[in-house]
Amino acid sequence: MPYRSFRSVQADLANGTTTCRGLVDDYLTRIAENAHLNAFTEVYADEARQRADELDGRRAENPVRIGRLHGMVIGLKDVLSHAGHGLQAGSHILSGFTAQFTATAVERLLAEDAIIIGRQNCDEFAMGSSNESSAFGVVRNAADPERVPGGSSGGSAVAVQAGLCLASIGSDTGGSVRQPAAFCGVVGLKPTYGRISRWGLVAYASSFDCIGPIANTPADVALLLEVMAGADEFDSTVSTRPVAAYSQATLPSLASGGRPVRVAYLIDGVESEGVSPDIRRATQGAIDRLLAAGHVVEPVSLSLLKYLLPTYYILTTAEASSNLSRFDGVRYGHRAQPASGAQTDLVEMYKQSRTEGFGPEVRKRILLGTFALSASYYDAYYTKAQQVRRLVRDETERVFANYDFLLTPTTPGSAFRLGEKSDHTAETDPLQMYLADIFTVQANVTGYPAISIPNGTDSNGLPIGIQLMAPPFAEESLIAMAERMFKV
Amino acid sequence: MKVDTETLYKIAHLARLKVPPEEEGQLLNSLNSVLDWMEQLNEVDTTGIEPLTHMSALDEVDILRDDVVKNQLPRTQALVNAPVHDEQFIKVTKVL
Numbered sequence: 231m232p233y234r235s236f237r238s239v240q241a242d243l244a245n246g247t248t249t250c251r252g253l254v255d256d257y258l259t260r261i262a263e264n265a266h267l268n269a270f271t272e273v274y275a276d277e278a279r280q281r282a283d284e285l286d287g288r289r290a291e292n293p294v295r296i297g298r299l300h301g302m303v304i305g306l307k308d309v310l311s312h313a314g315h316g317l318q319a320g321s322h323i324l325s326g327f328t329a330q331f332t333a334t335a336v337e338r339l340l341a342e343d344a345i346i347i348g349r350q351n352c353d354e355f356a357m358g359s360s361n362e363s364s365a366f367g368v369v370r371n372a373a374d375p376e377r378v379p380g381g382s383s384g385g386s387a388v389a390v391q392a393g394l395c396l397a398s399i400g401s402d403t404g405g406s407v408r409q410p411a412a413f414c415g416v417v418g419l420k421p422t423y424g425r426i427s428r429w430g431l432v433a434y435a436s437s438f439d440c441i442g443p444i445a446n447t448p449a450d451v452a453l454l455l456e457v458m459a460g461a462d463e464f465d466s467t468v469s470t471r472p473v474a475a476y477s478q479a480t481l482p483s484l485a486s487g488g489r490p491v492r493v494a495y496l497i498d499g500v501e502s503e504g505v506s507p508d509i510r511r512a513t514q515g516a517i518d519r520l521l522a523a524g525h526v527v528e529p530v531s532l533s534l535l536k537y538l539l540p541t542y543y544i545l546t547t548a549e550a551s552s553n554l555s556r557f558d559g560v561r562y563g564h565r566a567q568p569a570s571g572a573q574t575d576l577v578e579m580y581k582q583s584r585t586e587g588f589g590p591e592v593r594k595r596i597l598l599g600t601f602a603l604s605a606s607y608y609d610a611y612y613t614k615a616q617q618v619r620r621l622v623r624d625e626t627e628r629v630f631a632n633y634d635f636l637l638t639p640t641t642p643g644s645a646f647r648l649g650e651k652s653d654h655t656a657e658t659d660p661l662q663m664y665l666a667d668i669f670t671v672q673a674n675v676t677g678y679p680a681i682s683i684p685n686g687t688d689s690n691g692l693p694i695g696i697q698l699m700a701p702p703f704a705e706e707s708l709i710a711m712a713e714r715m716f717k718v
Numbered sequence: 719m720k721v722d723t724e725t726l727y728k729i730a731h732l733a734r735l736k737v738p739p740e741e742e743g744q745l746l747n748s749l750n751s752v753l754d755w756m757e758q759l760n761e762v763d764t765t766g767i768e769p770l771t772h773m774s775a776l777d778e779v780d781i782l783r784d785d786v787v788k789n790q791l792p793r794t795q796a797l798v799n800a801p802v803h804d805e806q807f808i809k810v811t812k813v814l
Contacts (some may be wrong), residue, residue: 248810301806328799330795421772466782467774469774509733537758537759562800585736590741596735597730597733599730600732614759616771617770619769620770661755
């Protein structure tokens with residue numbers, strides 16, 4: 231059985247039950263056995279074994295002077311730069327690309343003795359909610375291989391779910407860490423915007439993108455956040471606020487005189503027809519447990535709820551159209567070959583390279599963003615969405631004036647079938663896929679932190695997630711509360 | 719309909735993308751349905767609301783480091799990912 235917490239890994243490493251090399255070999259075996267899930271796009275078998283041997287040697291020399299992540303075997307979503315390794319963001323346009331530097335977040339994991347075992351499949355340029363748009367093919371949910379793992383960090387969530395690594399690092403622009411974590415029955419954290427440096431993260435929408443950990447327990451995502459967070463001179467948007475000891479965070483218990491926690495829950499999460507009955511029931515169950523524990527739990531509604539996704543899509547497609555203009559086939563990435571004998575000018579080369587290199591969803595979002603930013607429509611779409619973004623943030627701030635946390639289901643439904651929402655030939659509404667992110671996007675539109683933890687299963691045995699959101703930089707209490715709910 | 723065929727080709731040109739002929743119809747439908755859905759925002763009164771343009775805390779916008787050269791990418795490394803290059807330069811099709 232694979233390990234389900236870093237604490238148990240550390241205990242077994244300390245008492246000699248296992249070694250880093252033993253851990254890596256076990257994970258490599260399970261990765262091979264679960265190749266059909268398609269969670270990894272590349273596995274660094276030799277490198278991980280070598281690293282494990284080095285770490286075992288270091289522990290033998292001096293068991294006290296080891297890094298905080300010594301023995302943690304981690305996978306990286308294919309959007310994080312790791313020098314000397316492939317990096318493709320799940321896209322053909324970066325076929326053969328080798329990263330030239332290491333992301334700050336990854337650098338910090340390595341400095342604390344983590345072992346990177348491979349890079350993990352994701353939706354192309356992190357655009358998707360089902361991991362069906364990757365150039366590397368679909369990823370399958372280990373709970374039911376005919377169903378999606380969620381996205382865009384689908385490979386990362388499945389890898390943790392199936393015990394192919396202890397933890398993964400993903401990215402979350404509209405729910406891409408939390409939604410797949412919910413679909414796969416694991417824990418996913420999106421920190422406050424700017425808590426972790428984005429240096430070395432392939433950009434999708436820069437005012438939304440956050441690096442976030444996926445693991446089995448709140449304690450493990452807390453430790454990873456603690457290691458990755460903090461000031462970085464290569465990202466001018468990263469916060470310089472001190473990094474707390476998130477992995478030690480606790481909430482004072484009511485028994486020891488702590489005040490009751492004040493939780494608001496979004497009324498739509500337990501009443502809306504758009505939320506599956508099983509998820510409504512599971513969410514109500516979590517509310518009942520909090521009430522029984524003596525906390526204040528009260529319903530709230532958001533008047534701007536239905537405007538969250540349109541705001542998100544206008545702004546993210548606009549930012550994406552700008553960010554992805556760098557892929558032009560000149561300095562790196564795919565360059566189209568001119569038809570034999572044909573004279574091709576530079577603009578024609580850009581167009582052909584980009585059209586061949588990007589998949590349909592990415593091209594569609596670039597076109598939407600280009601439209602929203604075009605001179606005649608800029609104010610009607612882009613400026614309007616930025617104004618609504620401020621109103622959403624103001625309304626969210628008002629909720630948190632009275633409450634410590636906002637509770638919602640992570641997703642309105644559980645993992646859907648492969649092709650169910652993505653089959654472009656069928657009569658599927660492209661907006662159905664977008665609605666999977668209805669509860670997660672608020673945290674990205676506002677920049678607030680949020681965590682998804684498992685909350686039982688539905689009648690098909692599929693995992694259900696519950697989400698807690700907190701005010702900016704309140705990760706300590708957010709994680710402590712998640713830890714408390716996780717243990718129940 | 720916000721996007722007609724002419725507009726589609728215009729924005730595709732601005733985005734440096736081609737519209738494969740077999741995708742034209744579906745793309746028009748798909749873009750227009752998403753844009754219609756986005757227009758729900760017109761129901762929100764935003765009179766006098768300042769657009770939110772920075773997500774960092776107000777005291778932390780654009781923190782810059784000292785302007786010192788560091789973190790360079792050596793030429794040999796920079797050329798590793800170039801699709802067509804010689805010893806020194808990345809090559810493109812004849813421009814002039």
